Amino acid sequence: MKVLLTGTTGQLGTALQNCIPQGIEVLCMSRTELDLLNPDQCRQAIEKHKPDWVLNAGAYTAVDQAESEPKKAMAINAGAPEAFAEVLEKQGGKLLQISTDFVFDGTQSTPYKPDQKKKPIGMYGKSKAEGEDAIMSKLNCSDRGIILRTSWVLGPVGKNFALTMLKLHSSKDEIRVVADQIGCPTSTHTLAEACWRIITNNKNTRLPSIMHWSDAGAASWYDVAIAIGELGQELELIDRCAKVRPITTEEYPTPAKRPNYSLLDCYETRKTLEIEGIHWRETLRKCLKEIKTNQLNH
Known part of the structure; x- marks a missing residue:
């Protein structure tokens, strides 16, 4: 089986390459080989390589910057998946699109189910939602497009909250972290495993078109910041923990609005893929x- 992978230098792309299942040939497409801003390049890559799957782990993920670069965010997060879907619809092949909890507005207080109506509140979420819609309109009827939404992705490489907090714990006496946004961190390892389970699924049952994946449990960014300090000190990554002070979203204004509550209901995905959820603190x-x-x- 041949899989074309985008976003190969990102934190998820790196994790995906570290656990490729047997029998899968992965065509790694970095930004220099495939510019997701260019829909023609996206189409040509599929026409040329004829993959069985496209695993689109590449994305514009700078949530705040997306507010001032809406065209760029839209081109990468909506235009590229649409271009992939167009060619796959014609020549065959499947698409696994990584999406986000930010397609929801965060106004409810129970975990979001995959079939719930999307209502993004920022440009990043809007661009990802449009990417989902483009895939659904082209590939959903043929069972060849799968959207995997995830949240708060953390890994050992790249840019993410874990690496930022480790630096702040070791260099500051006090860190102020938002405590009124609730979600769940997701390890790039468990997310990569879920992706490969979807692609290698050889059961006769049809997989859902939209799936949710995060690690188990719930947390605020404040909770995660404290855990990073405690575990970082325990593992001797840092000499000491900074004091973490909880603040409200209002006290930390950002260009993009974020959902206050974006926990994803992953029950069906865990059952379908037969993967147990591991608590976020363990991952x-x-x-x-x-x-x-x-x-x-x-």
Whole structure:
């Protein structure tokens, strides 16, 4: 089986390459080989390589910057998946699109189910929602497009909250972190495993068109910041923890509005893929251990 992978240098792309199942040939497309801003390049890559699957892990993820670069965010997050879907519809092949909890507005207080109506409140969420719609309109009727929404992705490489907090814990006495946004962190390892389970699914049952994946549990960014300090100190990644002070979203204004509550209901995905959810603190510990290993090896 041949899989064309985008976003290969990102944190999820790296994790996906570290656990490729047997029997899968992965065509790694970095930004230099495939510019997601260019729909013609996207179409040509599929026409040329004729993959069985496109795993679109590449995205415009700068949530605040998207407010001032809406065209760029829309081109990468909506235009590229639409171009992939167009060619796959004609020549065959499937698409696994990584999407986000930000397609919801965060006004409810129970986990969002995959079939709930989307209502994004920022440009990043809007661009991802449009990408979903484009795939659904072209591939949904043929069972060849799957959208996997996830949240708060953390890994040992790239840019993410875990690496930022480790730096702040080791350099500051006090960190102010938002405590009134609730969601769930997701390890790039567990997310990569879910992706490969979807692609290698050989059961006769049809997979749902929209699936949700995050690690188990719920947290605020404040909770995660405290856990990073505690686990970082325990694993001797940092000498001491900074004091973490909870603040409200209002006290930390950002260009993009964020959902206050964006927990994803992953029950059906776990049941379908036969993967147990691991609590976010446990996957965070594994992530921090890998950061330590990376540091020792460099």
